[in-house]
Amino acid sequence: MSHDVLIVGSGAAGLTAALVLAEKCRVLVLAKGALDAGSTAWAQGGIAAVLDKGDTFEDHIRDTMVAGGGLNRRETVEFVVENAPVAIERLADLGVPFNLDDATSGSVGSSPTGGSGALHLTREGGHSHRRIVHVDDATGWAVQQALLKAAHAHPNITLRPDMAAIDLVTDRHRIDPAGERRVWGVYALDTGSGPSAGRVECLTARATILATGGAGRTYLFSTAPRGATGDGIAMAWRAGCRISNMEFMQFHPTCLYNLEVKNFLITEAVRGEGGLLKNPETGERFMPRFDPREELAPRDVVARAIDHEIKRLGLDYVHLDISHKPPEFVRHHFPTIYERLLGLGIDMTKEPIPVVPAQHYTCGGVLIDLAGRADLFGLYAVGECSESGLHGANRLASNSLLECFVFGDAAANDILARWDSFSEPPAIRAWDESRVADSDEEVVIKQTWTELRRFMWNYVGIVRTNKRLERAAHRIQLLRDEIAEYYSNFRVTADLIELRNLHQTAELIVKSARARHESRGLHYNADYPQTDPAARDTILVP
Numbered sequence: 001m002s003h004d005v006l007i008v009g010s011g012a013a014g015l016t017a018a019l020v021l022a023e024k025c026r027v028l029v030l031a032k033g034a035l036d037a038g039s040t041a042w043a044q045g046g047i048a049a050v051l052d053k054g055d056t057f058e059d060h061i062r063d064t065m066v067a068g069g070g071l072n073r074r075e076t077v078e079f080v081v082e083n084a085p086v087a088i089e090r091l092a093d094l095g096v097p098f099n100l101d102d103a104t105s106g107s108v109g110s111s112p113t114g115g116s117g118a119l120h121l122t123r124e125g126g127h128s129h130r131r132i133v134h135v136d137d138a139t140g141w142a143v144q145q146a147l148l149k150a151a152h153a154h155p156n157i158t159l160r161p162d163m164a165a166i167d168l169v170t171d172r173h174r175i176d177p178a179g180e181r182r183v184w185g186v187y188a189l190d191t192g193s194g195p196s197a198g199r200v201e202c203l204t205a206r207a208t209i210l211a212t213g214g215a216g217r218t219y220l221f222s223t224a225p226r227g228a229t230g231d232g233i234a235m236a237w238r239a240g241c242r243i244s245n246m247e248f249m250q251f252h253p254t255c256l257y258n259l260e261v262k263n264f265l266i267t268e269a270v271r272g273e274g275g276l277l278k279n280p281e282t283g284e285r286f287m288p289r290f291d292p293r294e295e296l297a298p299r300d301v302v303a304r305a306i307d308h309e310i311k312r313l314g315l316d317y318v319h320l321d322i323s324h325k326p327p328e329f330v331r332h333h334f335p336t337i338y339e340r341l342l343g344l345g346i347d348m349t350k351e352p353i354p355v356v357p358a359q360h361y362t363c364g365g366v367l368i369d370l371a372g373r374a375d376l377f378g379l380y381a382v383g384e385c386s387e388s389g390l391h392g393a394n395r396l397a398s399n400s401l402l403e404c405f406v407f408g409d410a411a412a413n414d415i416l417a418r419w420d421s422f423s424e425p426p427a428i429r430a431w432d433e434s435r436v437a438d439s440d441e442e443v444v445i446k447q448t449w450t451e452l453r454r455f456m457w458n459y460v461g462i463v464r465t466n467k468r469l470e471r472a473a474h475r476i477q478l479l480r481d482e483i484a485e486y487y488s489n490f491r492v493t494a495d496l497i498e499l500r501n502l503h504q505t506a507e508l509i510v511k512s513a514r515a516r517h518e519s520r521g522l523h524y525n526a527d528y529p530q531t532d533p534a535a536r537d538t539i540l541v542p
């Protein structure tokens with residue numbers, strides 16, 4: 001089936017692009033599971049934008065580049081920062097109920113940038129100003145619902161949940177290959193329960209946008225949802241696109257430590273509003289020993305400090321304590337977290353919260369330009385699956401949703417501007433299942449999945465060494481053959497698609513980490529603790 005534009009992913013990046021494109025063409029949006037099951041709906045903190053009177057674009061640019069260890073591409077940072085206020089305005093127009101300052105509560109006016117100071121701005125690590133617009137502590141949920149409501153209402157947008165893209169359709173899938181470096185859509189497996197469940201469809205379009213989110217689930221502990229398996233990154237790599245800076249995996253300092261609930265984030269805004277990190281045995285603060293910015297140092301610094309304390313003292317977790325603030329203040333600012341913790345027997349207004357670092361964000365991805373274009377004609381990548389140059393070696397808090405809105409819009413506008421150069425898709429070969437059987441060994445997938453995520457956590461985590469990276473590379477090599485054999489003999493399933501992509505992404509992370517002989521931002525290698533004078537990207541060429 002053919003559409004004008006195919007978007008793989010229904011989070012902030014994919015739906016932003018869809019809403020712009022739908023004004024002029026017919027758009028098909030795919031999601032692997034439910035339409036709101038990506039990271040977007042889980043975002044707590046908010047969206048960074050210069051909206052405060054004392055704040056400036058230059059300050060936001062500088063904070064982004066300081067956090068990014070100087071690896072950011074300045075023109076991208078300027079592009080995103082300068083487009084942030086407009087992006088917030090569009091979201092407010094879509095009905096996102098951003099919090100307002102108490103003195104000015106009511107609805108957000110048509111111009112949140114009008115200098116009225118009406119929006120309530122929180123502060124997060126690495127930001128020199130209050131700059132984060134939010135909807136309580138569940139910003140992503142509000143954004144996802146507003147975008148979905150608008151997409152459902154648009155006659156030119158078709159939303160298809162439960163469609164797992166397997167691979168990009170390229171020239172080599174044409175019935176008559178023409179020798180072009182070109183993308184025409186995807187092959188996707190219907191993972192739903194309807195009549196076409198289990199069938200692989202060839203979905204073609206004049207232009208294709210990957211908006212598939214990150215690869216957090218490459219790690220044993222991650223704040224990301226289960227579907228964050230790096231699918232878009234792996235698909236783009238297999239199709240022939242360059243992938244960059246995959247060694248920069250962000251670990252969030254404060255994920256709840258709980259033996260049952262393994263991936264509940266405690267937003268950085270808790271530290272922004274005065275939360276303190278403490279040794280759980282002595283109650284002593286430790287961040288002042290590590291960085292003059294204390295609890296509000298950038299994430300890599302805070303995560304490494306916590307990791308250091310946990311390992312040095314043999315702890316299971318550290319404490320995050322905001323119980324010195326008035327209970328009403330805590331409940332008012334963090335209603336979702338308060339309720340969730342209370343359900344687990346922790347009253348954050350009275351006692352500290354046990355926390356540990358966990359993987360949180362994928363800074364690297366499909367290398368794109370300022371219009372979201374990837375290396376192959378007709379292919380774009382936006383949001384967390386891309387590497388635009390915004391984050392450099394470490395993403396500044398709350399800059400990622402922002403990147404989704406700015407690049408979702410930029411990619412859509414580029415497609416519309418170049419519409420005449422995108423021809424109708426040619427005839428493409430159907431998916432061939434003639435030589436595969438149903439798997440009789442599902443246990444292999446589960447075993448490999450767990451093994452991979454465990455060694456990535458242990459060997460390619462917050463602190464790396466040459467030996468650990470070498471061990472990880474060796475295991476990846478062993479698993480590669482097993483997965484390839486499995487993939488060529490058995491019918492694809494949702495789990496197999498994810499495992500194959502997870503493995504591919506892990507390989508890209510380890511390759512990139514081994515290529516960097518310095519420590520910078522999120523990549524810390526104890527064998528190369530120095531930071532080189534010149535910052536350079538790690539660009540892997542397929």
Ligand code: FAD
Nearest residue numbers: 009010011013032038039040045046165213383384398401
């Ligand atoms: P996602 O929202 O992750 O969406 C990915 C989409 O791709 C989904 O629809 C998924 O189904 C689909 N997909 C994936 N693979 C396939 C496939 N093979 N076939 C079909 N569809 C596929 N950032 C901020 O700026 N501020 C915050 O406060 C913040 N808080 C966060 C809190 C948590 C717990 C987490 C995990 C992240 C947070 N982030 C935050 C990061 C931010 O949420 C993400 O970077 C952002 O939402 C990514 O959006 P996206 O549109 O790129 O991808």
Ligand code: SIN
Nearest residue numbers: 044045267268397398
């Ligand atoms: C948080 O709320 O701490 C997450 C913010 C982000 O990831 O940008």
